[in-house]
Amino acid sequence: MTPSIETSGAAIVFNGQAGRDYTPAMEAILSDATFQAARSAITSWPGYAPTPLVFMPKLAHALGVGSIAYKDESGRFGLGSFKALGGAYAVMRLLMKRIADETGQTPEMADLFEGRFSEIADTLTVTCATDGNHGRSVAWGAKLFGCRCVIFIHKDVSEGRKAAIEAFGARVVRSAGNYDDSVREAQETATREGWFVVSDTSYPGYRDVPANVMQGYEMMAFEALAQMDDLPTHLILQTGVGGMAAAVAAHVWRRTAPHRPKVILADPEAAACWYETIAAGHPVTVGGDLDTLMAGLACGEVSELAYDILKTGADVVVRLPDRAAIDAMKVLAEGACGDKPVVAGESAVAGIAALAALMEDTEAAARLELGPRSRVLVFGTEGDTDPAVYARLAGRTGDEVRAAATAWEKRQ
Ligand SMILES: Cc1ncc(COP(=O)(O)O)c(C=O)c1O
Incomplete structure (x- = not known):
């Protein structure tokens, strides 16, 4: 057939x-x-x-x-x-870097899962713009490693996808424009608030x-x-x-x-x-x-x-x-x-x-x-x-x- x-x-x-x-x-x-x-x-x-x-x-x-x-x-x-493979891994890498910067130690995976550096993790807010799936990964990673998380979605992201991100404890903000507008809003808010953008897209000066x-x-x-x-x-x-x-x-x-x-x-x-x-x-x-x-x-x-x-x-x-x-x-x-x-x-x-x-x-x-x-x-x-x-x-x-x-x- x-x-x-x-x-x-x-x-x-x-x-x-x-x-x-x-x-x-x-x-x-x-x-x-x-x-x-x-x-x-x-x-x-x-x-x-x-x-x-x-x-x-x-x-x-x-x-x-x-x-x-x-x-x-x-x-x-x-x-x-x-x-799930990408955003959560980047959250983990950001947290490891922050721990290394603050303590001079390179943490092991077990340290993260056992919450040995939970006070440092709690000071890290990660954010991104998403059409759904990337934000879900970042929110899941933040929950897994004990960080805070705010996710920006654009006007066409369905309520179902929004709810799935919120289920991981993230705050979700809906912006008025399209995906690329939500990327800019996430970046501007992060700069203002001292948060870390975990984006799945790169632009000049933002590659790591x-x-x-x-x-x-x-x-x-x-x-x-x-x-x-x-x-x-x-x-x-x-x-x-x-x-x-x-x-x-x-x-x-x-x-x-x-x-x-x-x-x-x-x-x-x-x-x-x-x-x-x-x-x-x-x-x-x-x-x-x-x-x-x-x-x-x-x-x-x-x-x-x-x-x-x-x-x-x-x-x-x-x-x-x-x-x-x-x-x-x-x-x-x-x-x-x-x-x-x-x-x-x-x-x-x-x-x-x-x-x-x-x-x-x-x-x-x-x-x-x-x-x-x-x-x-x-x-x-x-x-x-x-x-x-x-x-x-x-x-x-x-x-x-x-x-x-x-x-x-x-x-x-
Ligand atoms: C299900 C699915 N497939 C493919 C892609 C495309 O990935 P990329 O934006 O890295 O090209 C996405 C991006 O969000 C996605 O959610």
């Missing part, structure tokens, strides 16, 4: 600057050493477990590729998205914290490679500010240097800053209200650090209409082709939708060598992070899909 993912309206742009060298400038952002530090911390956190890699052989066959591996982040630390965030994200790529028998030939990575895509691309690139798999970015039509940036050959800001259903990808400005990696690390960008994402959510929820049903949220499915769009365009697919021998790795970056939105779009609830997945497993 051919999955019905409506991709008309999708657009594809190839990157004229794509390259093969993982340069010293990239090493300075993401290296094996910085990843090992993140890995040893994150794997020691309570509740750590690798997330599953789900193979979708029937969907792969229907779309015309050799294999599709879907890294299902819906269960990550019980937060519902891969973002978002680099830590990206080092945490690499965990997802590390696990995925360990779960595959052969290296992927293609990565398809959805982009908000691009931090996730850059972290995954960089990790896989270091493991495969001087070669690397083809890197395909997937950007929503209403917030296509990566599409415009790669088309122009320099960072381009996209304005407007960035109103896409793919809430996690609703960003108008690329992250500086991500651009440093993806300006040569990306081969192509696919710009997707929301319709394609909704269809892909349904395909995965139904297990439409006979594969295991998966709870894939609005921002999780862009990789599958982009693959469908590329396979419709025979010229683009041929240029990318996408075909029956391709091993495609996609990242299902969230589950039903907003259960009501998910049920409305996927046509069934997350619980129904999880029950269907269990039944599917029993039949195997």
